Amino acid sequence: MATMSPPTNLWEQVKATLSRGPTGYSFLGLYAAICTWLLLTNPRTSLNTDIAFALFLLLLLIIYRSQVALGFKVVLGGAMLLVVLPIFGTLNPFYIDVATQAGIFVALALGLNVVVGFAGLLDLGYVAFFAVGAYLWGILSTEQMTLMNPAWSPVPPIMFYPFIFLGLIVGAIFGVLLGLPVLRLRGDYLAIVTLGFGEVIRVLANNLDRPINITNGSQGIRGIARPPLIFADFVRDTLGLNLDDQQLYQQFFYFAVLLIVLLTVVVVSRLKHSRIGRAWEAIREDETAAIAQGIPLVRTKLLAFAVGASFAGAMGVIFASKQLFINPPTFDLIRSINILAMVILGGMGSIPGVMLGAVLVTMLDLQILPRLANVLRDLQRAGAPIPSAFDPTQYQRLFFGLLLILMMIFRPTGILPDERRKEELVDDQEVDLPLDAGEVDGGEPPSPTQAPPGSGPIA
Amino acid sequence: MAAEANAQTSAQAVRRPIVETLRTVFGPLVQLLIFVVGSAVALSLLVILLSLVQLGARPDLLTRTLTILPQVLIDGLVRGFLFSTIALGYTMVYGVLEFINFAHGEIFMVGGVTGAAVGLFLASIGLLEGMNPLFFVLLVVLIGMIVSGTLAVTVERVAYRPLRGTPRLVPLISAIGVSLVLQDVVRLIMTNSPMGFNARYNAPDFGPPIRLFEMTLGDRPVPIIISPKALVFISAAVIMLIVLNYLVNATRLGKAIRATAQDMPTASLMGINVNRIITLTFLIGGALGGAAGALFGLNVGTVNPYMGFIPGLKAFTAAVLGGIGNITGAMVGGLVLGFLEAFVASYLSLFTNGALSGAAYADIVAFSILILILIFRPSGLLGESTTQKV
Numbered sequence: 001m002a003t004m005s006p007p008t009n010l011w012e013q014v015k016a017t018l019s020r021g022p023t024g025y026s027f028l029g030l031y032a033a034i035c036t037w038l039l040l041t042n043p044r045t046s047l048n049t050d051i052a053f054a055l056f057l058l059l060l061l062i063i064y065r066s067q068v069a070l071g072f073k074v075v076l077g078g079a080m081l082l083v084v085l086p087i088f089g090t091l092n093p094f095y096i097d098v099a100t101q102a103g104i105f106v107a108l109a110l111g112l113n114v115v116v117g118f119a120g121l122l123d124l125g126y127v128a129f130f131a132v133g134a135y136l137w138g139i140l141s142t143e144q145m146t147l148m149n150p151a152w153s154p155v156p157p158i159m160f161y162p163f164i165f166l167g168l169i170v171g172a173i174f175g176v177l178l179g180l181p182v183l184r185l186r187g188d189y190l191a192i193v194t195l196g197f198g199e200v201i202r203v204l205a206n207n208l209d210r211p212i213n214i215t216n217g218s219q220g221i222r223g224i225a226r227p228p229l230i231f232a233d234f235v236r237d238t239l240g241l242n243l244d245d246q247q248l249y250q251q252f253f254y255f256a257v258l259l260i261v262l263l264t265v266v267v268v269s270r271l272k273h274s275r276i277g278r279a280w281e282a283i284r285e286d287e288t289a290a291i292a293q294g295i296p297l298v299r300t301k302l303l304a305f306a307v308g309a310s311f312a313g314a315m316g317v318i319f320a321s322k323q324l325f326i327n328p329p330t331f332d333l334i335r336s337i338n339i340l341a342m343v344i345l346g347g348m349g350s351i352p353g354v355m356l357g358a359v360l361v362t363m364l365d366l367q368i369l370p371r372l373a374n375v376l377r378d379l380q381r382a383g384a385p386i387p388s389a390f391d392p393t394q395y396q397r398l399f400f401g402l403l404l405i406l407m408m409i410f411r412p413t414g415i416l417p418d419e420r421r422k423e424e425l426v427d428d429q430e431v432d433l434p435l436d437a438g439e440v441d442g443g444e445p446p447s448p449t450q451a452p453p454g455s456g457p458i459a
Numbered sequence: 460m461a462a463e464a465n466a467q468t469s470a471q472a473v474r475r476p477i478v479e480t481l482r483t484v485f486g487p488l489v490q491l492l493i494f495v496v497g498s499a500v501a502l503s504l505l506v507i508l509l510s511l512v513q514l515g516a517r518p519d520l521l522t523r524t525l526t527i528l529p530q531v532l533i534d535g536l537v538r539g540f541l542f543s544t545i546a547l548g549y550t551m552v553y554g555v556l557e558f559i560n561f562a563h564g565e566i567f568m569v570g571g572v573t574g575a576a577v578g579l580f581l582a583s584i585g586l587l588e589g590m591n592p593l594f595f596v597l598l599v600v601l602i603g604m605i606v607s608g609t610l611a612v613t614v615e616r617v618a619y620r621p622l623r624g625t626p627r628l629v630p631l632i633s634a635i636g637v638s639l640v641l642q643d644v645v646r647l648i649m650t651n652s653p654m655g656f657n658a659r660y661n662a663p664d665f666g667p668p669i670r671l672f673e674m675t676l677g678d679r680p681v682p683i684i685i686s687p688k689a690l691v692f693i694s695a696a697v698i699m700l701i702v703l704n705y706l707v708n709a710t711r712l713g714k715a716i717r718a719t720a721q722d723m724p725t726a727s728l729m730g731i732n733v734n735r736i737i738t739l740t741f742l743i744g745g746a747l748g749g750a751a752g753a754l755f756g757l758n759v760g761t762v763n764p765y766m767g768f769i770p771g772l773k774a775f776t777a778a779v780l781g782g783i784g785n786i787t788g789a790m791v792g793g794l795v796l797g798f799l800e801a802f803v804a805s806y807l808s809l810f811t812n813g814a815l816s817g818a819a820y821a822d823i824v825a826f827s828i829l830i831l832i833l834i835f836r837p838s839g840l841l842g843e844s845t846t847q848k849v
Contacts, residue, residue, distance in 0.1 A: 122628050124635070181834045188559045188631055189833060192775055196826035199772070207819045211811075333768075337639065344632060390647060398643035404636030408629050409621050 020067040028059075028066060032076055035059050036084050043091035050367055053095055056080070057359060064352060081258060086251055090243060096250050100322065102362040103257035104315055107264045109342040109358040110351065111311030114268060116340065117349035117418070118277060119304035120284030121183075122191040124336055125198025129309040131331035132174050133167035133316020135205060135215060138326050141225035147213045160227035160321060164260075164314050171313020172306040179305035183298055198336055206328040220327025224320050227252075253322045260318070261355075264311060269351055271307065280304055281349075334397060338365070341400045344407050347414025356416055361400075369393045483708040487787035488701065494791045494840075495539070498798045499532055506806050513810070523809060529674070529683040531805045532798075537689050537758065539797025540696035544751035545774030546781070546789040547703065548611075548744030554720040554784035555740045558619070558627070561634035564771015565641035566611050566745045570603035570752025571762040572645055572654075577602050578661035579654060590663045596691055599753040607749020608742045610641075615741040620734075638768075646764040657763045660756045665691075688758045695754055699747060700790055706743070707786055716740060720784065769822065773800075776829040782839025791840060800825055 018027045038052040063077050089096025108130060115123045137160070139145065145152045155163075182193045209217030229248050235241050243251070271277050279300045282290040291297050320326050338361060346357025372392045392399070407414070510524040545567050552560045577599050581587040587595075618637050622630040650656055665687040673680045707713035718726040719736045727733045755770075756762040773796060781792025804821040832839065 116628075120628065122631065181830055185833055185837065188627055189779070189837075191628075191631060192559065192772070192779075193826075193830055193833060196772065196776075196829055199769075200823050200826050203819055203822050207816060210815070334639075337635065340632070340635075390651070395643050395647065397639040398647070401636040401639030401641075401643065405618050405633050405640065408633040408636070409618070412625065412629050 019062075019065070024066055024068050025072065028063060028068065028072075028076060031059055031062070032080060035080075039084065039088045040091070043088070045092060045094050047371065049092070049095070050371060053098075053367075054363070056085075057363070061356060086254060089250060089254060090241070090247055093247065093250055096254050098362065098366050100250070100254045100257050101366060102359045103254070103261050104319055104322075105339065105342060105362050106261050106355050106358040107257070107311055107315050108339050109346070109354045110261075110264050110268050111308045111315075112339050113308075113343050113349065113351070113354045114271070114280075114311075115304050115308035116343055117347075117354065118272060118284065119280040119301060121301060121304060122188070122194075123305075123308065124191050124195035124333070124340070125178075125201070126194070126308070126312060126339055127331045127333075127336040128178075128194075128198040128201035129171045129174055129312035130316045130319070130335075131201055131205060131326075133171055133313035134320035134326050134331070135221075135316075136167055136170055136313070137163050137317040138221040138224050138320045139214060141321075142221055142223055144214065144216060144221060147216075154225065157225040157227050160225070160317070163317050167313040167315075167317035168310045169313075171316070172310035174313070175306040175309025176302055178309075179302045183301040183305065195333065195336075198331075198333060202328050202331055205331070215328075218328060220325060220330075221320075222325050224324050224326065226321050226324070249322075253318070256318060260314070265351060265355070272351065276300065276303060334400075337400055337404075338396075341403055345403060345414060347417045350414060350416050350418035353414050353416035353418065357414065364399065365396065369396070369399070480709050484701065484705045487704050487708070487790070490787055490841075491700070491790050491794065495536075495794050495798075498795045499535070502535075502798055502802045503528060503532070506802060509806075509810060517812075520809070524806070526681050527805055527809075529671075531801050533685050533689065534805070535798035535801035536693055536794075537797070538801055539794035540693055541751060541755055541770060541793070542774045542777040542797050543790040543793030544696050544699060544747050545770060546778040546793045547700075547786060548748045549775050549778040550781070550783055550786060550789040551716075551740050551744045553778070554786075555716065555723075555737055556619075556623075558630050559634065559775065560619075560741075560744070561631060561771075562614055562637040562641060563611075563744065563748055564767035564769075564774070565638050565645075566607045566614075566767070567748040567752040567755075567771060567774075568762070568764060568767025569610055569641065569645060570607040570749030571660075571756030571766060572649065572658065572752075572764070573603045573606045573749065574599040574753030574756050575654065575658045575660045575762045576652075579658070582661040583653075587661055587663055592663045592665050592687070592691075595663050596695070596754070596757070599757065600695065600750045603749040603753030604746035605749075607752065608746035611741040611745025611748070612738055614641075615738065620737075638771075642764050642768070649764060657761050660760050660762055662688075662757055686758075692754045692758050695750070699750060703743070703747065703786070712739070773825050776825055779829060780832055780839055782841045785839065785841050788839055788841035795840070796825060796828065799828065 017023050035052065035056045039049070039056060042049045042052055060077060060080065063073050063080075066073070085096065085099060089099070108126070112123065112126045115121050115126070139148075140155050140163070141157065141159075142154055145154045178194070178197050182190055185193065205215045206218050208214040209219075215221070226249060229245065229252065231252075232245070232248055235243065235248065235251075279290070279295045282293060282295055283297065283300060287297065323330075339358075342357040342361045343354050344357070345360060346355065347353030369392045376390065376392065506524055506528070507521070510520045513520050545563065548563045548566065549560060552558060552563070578587065578595075581590065581595075614637050618633045619630050622633055646656065649658060668684040668686050669690065671683045671685055673682050675681070705713075707716060715726070715731045715736050716739070718729065718731055719733055719740075723733055726736075752762075752767070756766075774793065777792035777796045778789045779792070780796055781788025781790070783789075800821045803824045804818050807815050807820055
């Protein structure tokens with residue numbers, strides 16, 4: 001982006017004009033103002049508001065990608081996320097819930113990205129760590145404690161805060177426990193074993209209601225504690241906002257998740273450019289060569305697993321508290337795939353890409369598919385030949401499956417590719433191409449648009 | 460030149476003594492039989508020993524253990540052959556492409572659903588009633604094989620072949636995508652047809668359960684029975700395994716498959732059309748999976764779009780247990796895993812006095828076995844250890 005060649009077509013010209021200089025600043029300011037106005041004047045949940053909300057998210061992406069002063073980006077983005085969205089959230093609880101959910105998945109996807117994107121270990125049971133965190137808080141903060149042993153009582157809700165850290169640690173411990181035996185395996189075995197592990201955790205959650213009732217089996221745990229609203233008086237009296245408890249909790253979880261996402265981004269990007277991050281990438285590119293360079297293989301992989309799992313554990317605690325209710329199907333394979341789809345859609349290894357992927361997939365799940373379902377139902381009533389049992393919200397697997405296949409065939413690097421990862425994926429194809437080109441008749445060659453500027457021979 | 464060479468090899472093949480052919484075909488089956496009998500005996504002795512240990516506390520335990528033992532063994536055989544036939548698909552594809560065909564469980568499921576659809580169709584036109592059961596089995600197996608085999612080849616063509624030569628994770632992720640898409644496409648079709656989500660598998664009457672023999676325990680006789688459907692399943696699986704062994708070990712095609720698995724570039728230099736072999740591998744693996752699906756659905760009585768996932772995972776476990784890439788290994792692994800699961804499913808709740816449900820923990824046992832094997836013997840029971848090529 002920094003050294004852009006002279007603009008060639010109209011789109012490039014427009015992009016260049018709008019992304020820097022005075023036009024850039026005024027464009028962003030104007031766009032932000034229009035978005036704010038649209039959101040605050042359309043508080044009802046409707047298609048218009050959906051579009052305004054999508055424009056709002058696009059604004060954040062544009063702010064990130066534009067080439068204006070960093071201070072301006074931070075102030076504008078901060079104002080949007082810290083002021084406009086919460087105020088909009090008091091008007092319409094649905095969208096702030098979507099934003100919170102998206103934030104949770106951003107943090108989860110960033111955690112999985114450490115494992116899959118940085119270290120190249122395909123983890124199909126990632127949601128197991130999320131489940132461990134969620135059940136940790138779910139069991140210890142509810143009557144389940146008393147059911148297990150009458151002498152025990154639930155921990156007080158204020159312990160929520162230390163439990164986020166406990167979730168972090170327990171997640172990491174489980175990551176190491178799973179990692180220790182399986183990390184000597186090659187990548188594709190690892191995928192299946194982690195998948196099996198995810199299933200095992202789910203089956204355990206489903207069956208540990210006998211002989212001792214630990215997880216309450218398939219009925220799940222209800223009434224999970226939320227932290228006390230210590231800031232309620234401050235908001236109501238000092239800020240003069242008249243919000244009920246429900247709204248306050250929404251705001252609380254929104255800000256908590258935002259804070260954690262911020263921390264996660266900082267940690268993950270620092271890790272990525274650290275010695276460890278480079279070791280992960282070396283392992284991902286070539287294990288044998290990495291060992292030859294003196295990288296301790298198992299320890300480095302374990303660290304990736306533990307880091308990824310710890311994010312999931314901590315988010316599990318928050319998720320359980322936010323949802324108030326968890327049961328085993330919350331943590332089934334499709335959710336692992338969901339998170340994997342986020343990482344792959346955005347671009348394995350690329351932090352902004354993964355965040356974008358997480359937001360897009362959450363939007364697809366919570367907004368686009370239900371919206372599509374409504375449209376289809378209307379069309380059906382109008383007599384269009386659509387099968388009556390087809391409800392897009394029930395066909396997540398279909399959409400995510402197609403997403404995975406299409407991304408792998410046409411853009412394995414993701415929407416916002418990671419620079420180093422991009423080189424790897426394209427180079428590999430280039431090396432193997434001569435052999436394949438002879439054998440694969442009509443096989444789609446890798447899309448030439450992905451080739452980095454320097455690699456001529458592919459085109 | 461090439462034609463001459465061909466003529467020579469085929470002449471050699473003809474001249475090859477029949478004894479040797481028999482040995483290459485049935486040798487693996489003898490190996491299989493040894494493992495079957497061995498694991499059955501070992502596991503039976505183990506449960507008997509366990510019941511003897513608890514004899515003081517629960518005197519009736521030994522009788523109960525012995526009463527269900529033959530039934531558990533039959534159940535283990537059915538499960539074992541199920542896993543074997545699915546595992547063959549995994550292992551063949553892995554042998555040739557070094558790639559886990561994650562969607563293979565769904566290919567199996569499609570076979571089952573196809574069989575149920577055939578049954579439904581025959582019932583709706585009124586042909587099912589008087590049909591010869593064996594003819595029906597032959598029909599559903601053939602149609603299931605054709606549909607699943609074609610599907611497997613199509614999937615390879617659409618979703619895997621464009622990705623050949625990319626890093627390992629890329630085709631694997633694509634395969635996961637295929638698996639999810641197949642599940643939901645089949646669900647969409649089933650829920651919009653008379654079948655419904657949980658489709659009943661219509662079949663002609665197979666007659667009453669066959670009474671194999673009676674065994675007397677204390678004062679009362681215990682009949683040992685096997686359902687005709689289970690018998691059909693086991694015999695069909697054995698026949699398929701024999702045919703596959705013949706195909707892979709004693710024909711020119713099999714030689715080409717083995718050569719491709721060993722070294723793809725060299726095989727292609729020797730005049731083997733590698734792409735055709737890969738397609739054939741998917742076709743054979745898919746057809747076996749489809750046949751297993753059609754028979755398994757028949758045996759269980761219902762099919763649904765998600766029925767392939769867990770058996771697929773376990774069959775993969777079986778393939779790894781036997782040594783992935785090794786065809787005999789896949790059969791052995793499937794049978795050993797089947798026995799283990801059947802024993803856990805039946806005896807766990809008996810020994811823990813109902814505290815732990817065996818059926819739920821059988822899954823956990825299967826995956827724990829997978830993890831244990833991968834730690835202690837990653838090459839599997841029959842596999843050879845390989846070194847990483849640099």
